[in-house]
Amino acid sequence: MTDTLSPDLVRRLRDVVGEAGLISDPDRLLSYESDGLTTHRALPGAVVLPADTRQAAAVVTLLSEAGVPVVPRGAGTGLSGGAVAGQGGVVVGTARMTRILSLDVENRLARVQAGTVNADLTVAAHPHGLYYAPDPSSQTACTLGGNVAENSGGPHCLKYGVTSRYVTGLTMVLAGGEVVELGGAALEPSTYDLVGVVVGSEGCFGLVTEIEVRLLPVPQGVRTFMAVFEQLDEAARAVTSIIATGLLPAALEIMDQASIRAVEASVFAAGYPVDAGAVLLVEFDGTDAGLDADVARAVACCEEAGVREIRGSRTEEERAALWKGRKKAFGAMGRLAPDLVVQDATVPRTKLPEVLRRVGEIAASHGLHVANVFHAGDGNLHPKLLFDRQKPDEVERVKRASREIMEACVAVGGTITGEHGVGVDKREYMDLVHSPADLAAMAAVKAVFDPRGLVNPGKVIPEWVVADPGVGARGGAEAGPS
Amino acid sequence: MSRDARACEERVAAILGRDQVASGEAVEGWRVGGGAPAAVAFPRTVEEVKEVMTAAAAEGWAVVPSGRGLSLAGGEACERLDVVLSTSRMDGTVDYEPADLTLSVEAGASLEAVANLTAGEGQWLPMEPPGSSSATLGGAFAYAFGGPLGTSFGRPRDLILGLTCVTGDARILRLGGRVVKNVAGFDLLKLLVGSQGTLGVITEVTVRLYPIPATETFLVARSDEATDLVPAARAVATAPLLPASVELGGRPGRGAAALVVRLRGSPEAVAADAHAQRAVAPGLTRVDDAEGRALVAELRGLEARWAVAARLALPASRLGEGVRLLASLGTADADADAGRGAGAPCFVADPNVGVFRLGMDAPGQAEEDRLAPLLVDLRREAEKLGGSLTLVQAPAGLMGRVGARGGLPAGVGRIHRGLKRSFDPSGTLAPGRLGR
Numbered sequence A: 001m002t003d004t005l006s007p008d009l010v011r012r013l014r015d016v017v018g019e020a021g022l023i024s025d026p027d028r029l030l031s032y033e034s035d036g037l038t039t040h041r042a043l044p045g046a047v048v049l050p051a052d053t054r055q056a057a058a059v060v061t062l063l064s065e066a067g068v069p070v071v072p073r074g075a076g077t078g079l080s081g082g083a084v085a086g087q088g089g090v091v092v093g094t095a096r097m098t099r100i101l102s103l104d105v106e107n108r109l110a111r112v113q114a115g116t117v118n119a120d121l122t123v124a125a126h127p128h129g130l131y132y133a134p135d136p137s138s139q140t141a142c143t144l145g146g147n148v149a150e151n152s153g154g155p156h157c158l159k160y161g162v163t164s165r166y167v168t169g170l171t172m173v174l175a176g177g178e179v180v181e182l183g184g185a186a187l188e189p190s191t192y193d194l195v196g197v198v199v200g201s202e203g204c205f206g207l208v209t210e211i212e213v214r215l216l217p218v219p220q221g222v223r224t225f226m227a228v229f230e231q232l233d234e235a236a237r238a239v240t241s242i243i244a245t246g247l248l249p250a251a252l253e254i255m256d257q258a259s260i261r262a263v264e265a266s267v268f269a270a271g272y273p274v275d276a277g278a279v280l281l282v283e284f285d286g287t288d289a290g291l292d293a294d295v296a297r298a299v300a301c302c303e304e305a306g307v308r309e310i311r312g313s314r315t316e317e318e319r320a321a322l323w324k325g326r327k328k329a330f331g332a333m334g335r336l337a338p339d340l341v342v343q344d345a346t347v348p349r350t351k352l353p354e355v356l357r358r359v360g361e362i363a364a365s366h367g368l369h370v371a372n373v374f375h376a377g378d379g380n381l382h383p384k385l386l387f388d389r390q391k392p393d394e395v396e397r398v399k400r401a402s403r404e405i406m407e408a409c410v411a412v413g414g415t416i417t418g419e420h421g422v423g424v425d426k427r428e429y430m431d432l433v434h435s436p437a438d439l440a441a442m443a444a445v446k447a448v449f450d451p452r453g454l455v456n457p458g459k460v461i462p463e464w465v466v467a468d469p470g471v472g473a474r475g476g477a478e479a480g481p482s
Numbered sequence B: 001m002s003r004d005a006r007a008c009e010e011r012v013a014a015i016l017g018r019d020q021v022a023s024g025e026a027v028e029g030w031r032v033g034g035g036a037p038a039a040v041a042f043p044r045t046v047e048e049v050k051e052v053m054t055a056a057a058a059e060g061w062a063v064v065p066s067g068r069g070l071s072l073a074g075g076e077a078c079e080r081l082d083v084v085l086s087t088s089r090m091d092g093t094v095d096y097e098p099a100d101l102t103l104s105v106e107a108g109a110s111l112e113a114v115a116n117l118t119a120g121e122g123q124w125l126p127m128e129p130p131g132s133s134s135a136t137l138g139g140a141f142a143y144a145f146g147g148p149l150g151t152s153f154g155r156p157r158d159l160i161l162g163l164t165c166v167t168g169d170a171r172i173l174r175l176g177g178r179v180v181k182n183v184a185g186f187d188l189l190k191l192l193v194g195s196q197g198t199l200g201v202i203t204e205v206t207v208r209l210y211p212i213p214a215t216e217t218f219l220v221a222r223s224d225e226a227t228d229l230v231p232a233a234r235a236v237a238t239a240p241l242l243p244a245s246v247e248l249g250g251r252p253g254r255g256a257a258a259l260v261v262r263l264r265g266s267p268e269a270v271a272a273d274a275h276a277q278r279a280v281a282p283g284l285t286r287v288d289d290a291e292g293r294a295l296v297a298e299l300r301g302l303e304a305r306w307a308v309a310a311r312l313a314l315p316a317s318r319l320g321e322g323v324r325l326l327a328s329l330g331t332a333d334a335d336a337d338a339g340r341g342a343g344a345p346c347f348v349a350d351p352n353v354g355v356f357r358l359g360m361d362a363p364g365q366a367e368e369d370r371l372a373p374l375l376v377d378l379r380r381e382a383e384k385l386g387g388s389l390t391l392v393q394a395p396a397g398l399m400g401r402v403g404a405r406g407g408l409p410a411g412v413g414r415i416h417r418g419l420k421r422s423f424d425p426s427g428t429l430a431p432g433r434l435g436r
Helices: A007-017 A026-032 A053-065 A118-128 A144-150 A194-198 A232-244 A257-264 A288-304 A316-327 A329-333 A349-365 A392-411 A427-433 A436-449 B003-016 B024-030 B046-059 B111-119 B137-143 B226-238 B267-280 B289-300 B316-327 B333-337 B365-384 B396-402 B413-423
Strands: A046-048 A070-073 A090-093 A100-104 A109-113 A167-173 A179-183 A207-214 A221-229 A251-256 A278-286 A309-312 A339-342 A369-375 A380-387 B039-041 B063-066 B083-086 B093-097 B102-106 B160-167 B172-176 B200-208 B215-223 B245-250 B257-265 B285-287 B308-313 B346-350 B355-360 B388-393
Touching (some): A007 A053, A053 A167, A053 A207, A070 A207, A100 A118, A144 A207, A179 A194, A232 A278, A232 A349, A251 A257, A257 A278, A257 A329, A278 A288, A329 A369, A329 A380, A349 A380, A349 A392, A427 A436, A436 B172, A436 B413, B003 B039, B024 B083, B046 B083, B063 B200, B093 B111, B102 B111, B111 B137, B137 B200, B215 B226, B215 B267, B215 B289, B226 B267, B245 B289, B257 B267, B285 B289, B316 B346, B316 B365, B365 B388, B388 B396
Parallel strands (some): A046 A090
Antiparallel strands (some): A109 A207, A167 A207, A221 A278, A339 A380, B093 B102, B160 B200, B215 B285, B245 B346, B308 B388
16 A cells, blocks of 8 residues: 555546546645644545546545545545545545435435535525424535434424435445445344344445435424523523423523634624623523423523523514524634634533533643534534644643543533534543443444445554454455345 | 254253253244244353353354343244344343432343332333233333324333443443443444344343333224224324323224323323313323223233234334224124134234234134235235334244244445344344344
8 A cells, every 4th residue: 555546546547537526736735634623634545536426436446446445525624634645545525426316305315426415404494394303503514314324313303303314325445445225114124123223333344336325394483582591501401401391492502702702803793792701501492382482481490590591583584693693603713723622522411510520621722722512412523622732832731631531521421422423532541431342343334334444444443453363354244246 | 952952052061061051842932033043041140141142153053132032932943943042031220229219130130020120119111012020121122113102202212311232242331321322332232122032132131211100091992993093193193282192902803992092290290181181182081090901901912812923113103094904904894703704913003103903813824825915915005105013922833934024124234234244243143133
């Protein structure tokens, strides 16, 4: 394996995908050097953009024969370095596979190419009264293929669940280039739940080219309000109280003061009060007739927790503005510091106040600024650490703080990532939550799908893990027709 | 009892103690698809499960994991059978923090016990798999049969957050976790759910709970012919409303079909939904809550009343075709009434997803002979429509002739076998189940 691909291989790849589908010019490769997490960078040997499953299979076959690693990539909005190609690998991107192949309104199913942008599917389904539920904050850019790889969540997964609940079938190109169909509309599988294990596999099991998902009817009504608190703790208490009351909001999102100020100072200003300790966004959806009563119950919970102000949204524009500040918070932070790391961890909901205090202490002890935006209903935190990567000392402090934050979350029964994935970034934390036996089992399952380790190598599993020795080579899928 | 069987039973007793092993006549209730095990092991801890599995791997025993043995007798036979390993004595609560809406219990806890425990906090596990509520949680996730709440609250795979299991080669794995969002590593948890004991013995599970909705209301439409209710059932399933469940139950040609719609939520929302549902399907009328609950419970217990139980899955839009296909399994009414053959199967369908649960009798060899080719044909028809037919319970002869399920889909056979080997390298766990 070398860092430069043989001219012959490049020519044959170009024969498959055409001139427009192959990028090998070093200047253009630069935009594929990292994903949304810019601290991990590596230049791919080339970028190949097949237009459909047939081309994708041909590309993977050529790369497999040459022993070149394949790194699947969607929009590159990932936040764990999962789509970065090290080791002379070739990025196989889905940027030209953006077609919605079918909308089966009667069965509430859609079949799309993996490069379809998340929000585009909802736009297409909307005239039929349907939508696609998982809504990661990057939904106007991120692809469904990427969502499948990361098992993406989003603010509304509190009520509706994450990507895996909605994926019913996949077309996948395996490491050797063969194409398999997994799952299918009839939800009574006759095999192990292969769709279930591929969703969230971070592109390490194969290249997903087509996806079948379940759509939901658009809720009849929506109510969104913002609760303003002096203290972050009070907002967290309100969340616990809303859940304990038996309400099931569609979303419960908190932003702390640092995040509020970043948003308000940016082009995404949403009218959040900059002197508040925290704002809590609460949304209910469903049967219109029940929503005002739900809102009243939730407002009562906020009042008990000491809310300073409640702001409703009377119009769709006002509602969109409340959400815009939340969804663009990440972008808004860009002006606070040259670089930032968005951390991602989940803790039991009741541990949120304790963990948030601890995150603040950890950042302070390393002389770092932290801003918090999080899915409070799920206990999913996203502390953002601000830094400048030109200053090696700051980078080092961010690393130490990140590890301490992960340790603090794990110590209260949480986990190291709730929705951004492990990628390369969190491999070193995997043993905080998994035993060597668990990690070996993961490596063995990867080896079943990808016996030669050519699909997105070096991701998710720490380098020191080997597939369980009791399984070893036998863990791989045997050769020959099935 | 053969010498091998006695040696096996004595070895298990040596590991667990005499009071945690059943043998001789006591294994009769633990037959697997007709075959009797040498011993039934009742470990109390995950370490004891590991010890039994270590011995099994060393001795080459075949082990069938089970909860209370409810699905064994009529279920799929295994190629070999030495030990049934029951987790029914592991039924403790490991961790319950109501404010987190999560619960960890040992795998032998029953659905009923979990319902009672969580109801005290106004919470529930919205999972109503077919069959008895005395089934264990471990068994419910190992089979992972969806119930009517799947569309509104998620299938079993969506409700489980973590589990502990012991693999065929006696490794203890802790998969998933205790938080509601978790993508730390590959999601091996999904493989165990629905694996029917072929990958590991599930010893502990963590589930996601929901608040019990304040109000529950039942709407019912009745007809002599199930076919007549199909349009209403599909209208409800395709309306822009998400009821807690929709079920169509009946027996083609034999009268007394019912469409049951269950609404759960706040009083305000349920009242409005009931009105909207009746606008979509005018035949629906509200029944009192006790009657509604009894009806839902009856539909859930369908399998318990019949010797043969199966699941037919079709695209949801083929609901009507499904009802017609079921009619093909029956003999003419006159013959059925005269005791020659049987009428069409009793069924419950979920119009949201096109899954039919069937129940029928196969009294005697002649009826088995009649049914076997019809079931094979039904499976072929289902597969043509992109669906499947799974035989869940049947007399051993019929199960053997029809097979529990169709073949593996093209291309996935070697992945399926590779996964089996990676969890169970020497084929200790339920050998032969779920294909080879």
